[in-house]
Amino acid sequence: GDWAIAQLRDALHLAKTLGLPGEEWPILCALALALAGGGDHETAEAMIRDATGIVQRLAATIDDDDAVRQRFIDGAGSQTVISVA
Numbered sequence: 001g002d003w004a005i006a007q008l009r010d011a012l013h014l015a016k017t018l019g020l021p022g023e024e025w026p027i028l029c030a031l032a033l034a035l036a037g038g039g040d041h042e043t044a045e046a047m048i049r050d051a052t053g054i055v056q057r058l059a060a061t062i063d064d065d066d067a068v069r070q071r072f073i074d075g076a077g078s079q080t081v082i083s084v085a
Contacts, residue, residue, distance in 0.1 A: 005034050025054040025076065051076075 008031040015024040028051035036044035055076040062069040 001038075005031065005038070008034060021054045021058055025051040025058075028054070 008027060012024065012027045012031060015021075015027055028047045032044040032047040032051070035041075035047070055073060059069050059073050059076075062072060
């Protein structure tokens, strides 16, 4: 409920402040799930888009190994899809 959303927002703020995109995107997915559960689908979808962008930026930093890069994207994509399902 509201407590969980507040905690996730705090965690998201901290991840952004500390510059931890690897922590930020799964928090965005969890927050999107909580918000969608409360009926705020528009904000949830925006957060999933943000999470997807972060995952793509992180994947772009994986040098010289397309297979590893694709596994990272596929794994992150699975979590994103689960979040909005």
